[in-house]
Amino acid sequence: MSNRSKVAFIGTGGTISSLGTDSLDILNYTATGLRLTADAILDRVPEARTVADVVAVPFRAVASPAIGFSEWRDLVWLCERLTCEHPDLAGIVIGHGTATLEETAYALSLTLTVACPVVLVGAQRPISALSSDAGLNLVAALRTAAAPASHSRGVLVVLNDEIQAARDVTKTSVARLQTFRTLDFGALGQIDGAAVHYYRRSERRHAPGTPFDIRDRSTLPRVDVSYAHADADGTAVRAFVAAGARGIVSAGLAPGMTPPAEADALEDAVSAGVIVVQSTRAGSGVVPLTTRLAERGILSADNLTPQKARILLALALTTTRDPAAIAEIFATY
Template identity: 55%
Template sequence: MRKPKIAIIGTGGTISSLAGHPLEILNYGANGSLECDAVVAMFPVLNELADILPIRFKAVPSFNIYYPEWRDLLRLIRETERDDPDIDGFVVLHGTGSLEETAYFLSLTVETPKPVVVTGAQRPPSALSSDAGLNLANAVRAAGDPACRDMGVLVLMNDELHAPRDVTKVSTLRLDTFRSPDKGPLGFVDGDAITIYRRTVRRRAPADRFDIAGLEALPRVDILYCYAGSDGAAARAFVGAGARGVVSAGFAPGYTGDADAAVLARAVQEDGLVVVQASRGGSGRTFESRRARDSGFIPADDLNPQKARLLLALALTRTSSSEEIAELFRLY
């Protein structure tokens, strides 16, 4: 039986870092980042699971990754598949801080129908009880398993497979930090099998992807975090900076304070700003309240603010119509 052929692309992060002591699980970033092939070499058992093709990309702290890296990553995936059609799937190594955003962006834009599994680690490979090796091995297994075909981009952490649209990092240090509020994982990667229990029904790539070919930058979209006593200063700053969209991380179940809402509603009317009403609550959907409708705000459904920001930015590459963007939020 032929082993699957899996390309592993390294973008840096904890999974590619080394500390000077097995108990150092916090301050290891200053030691630099290993190239992808060096990470793979630390775990020779991977070669029992698949024919591994390690691909160097660039080491970028996850808090600094944005559109230029995402665009280059998409191009690398496309060119790798073109040059080697025998590739069965891809694994992307990533820092956990913005892993959910990279995975969601890929899930909306990637061109390949083959599995793309994004994984990382909470503890560096040098640490006692590091999760790096098993996360990497399980990501390789998932990328090459028929059960994961036609599921688009997946996030693999802590033996669980999650949909990028749903998953978020909920804890700074715990190993089970990645959760999908209200929905749970799509399935599990256990020692004996990969089991899938549900699939996402929302639109995603490659069938319904956003085409970013030739796009040099995403439209500016900012996130306004709502809090008691906010006086509208941040909202005015975002409008003044030329934002084409703003996501309001509002009070649950989805309200923006009066001072901020007044600034944003005026910009909707006068400047064509598109405002999406999300919630800072961590789970649950926002709805089309009378207050939001009167202000011209679009419900984010159950997307968290950072995911709503990405969908809004991509939506603005297609249209500036609030009605059409609201429909995209209902579909995606």
């Protein structure tokens, strides 16, 4: 009997599963439409089965721009089923495209019902490429999911030998291998060979045990992101309200401001019953709840990026429409 830990590997597609036209195709590989299943990825990376007893789990094989709420919900169910079918499961690894990896990771960190470590992993170069990072990233993710020290840390993201918190990490570069960064706080830890080292812990609450249960939902409340820029006149905000948005996240100018016409449109949205949360396009830093924002009825996103503030606001709206309660949710998660 193997003494290796049992880890499930769910493949959702993305670069980590993709096959280009040849080994030098590191940019146009999505044009082939060829993506490997979880089983096929493990066959391509035989070293993965030497670090854990890996259970390959079929899911979908798509580019990550196609992943959203329905996949998040199905992954919550799938992770729950896996832990029931495999009581000895040490952890779960989810292969994912990097374009929306941080959004899936954060959504799962707020909605999962399982207590075992869940690690999202991707790659910047397709698995077929010369010097692909897919194989070593997968091995590192499996080691992280199996490590006892990974328990109770929320959903983790592993690429480039670094362990990041789902809430805090963001993709910062189109093609560089060190693209996933936690700009305000730094990585939680690192993987050095077989050793998984942690150096800090995220303080914000995470699943399991959150009030956000999406398992039986068909959709989330509509929340849109309005990107601020010089001369923004509120056209996008008004269009979102007309489309039925129940929430709007403003990706404002740092430190959390918008041009006057945009600010007026956001205030009108609040008057119409839409919850508005102010984030910033800067990518890091806390948006202060200034007198100006408070007077307009606009909430602070804390230090969440606009794309993650959108997820939290949508989930918050499944539990309450009270602005004070939603403000408390942003201070908690």
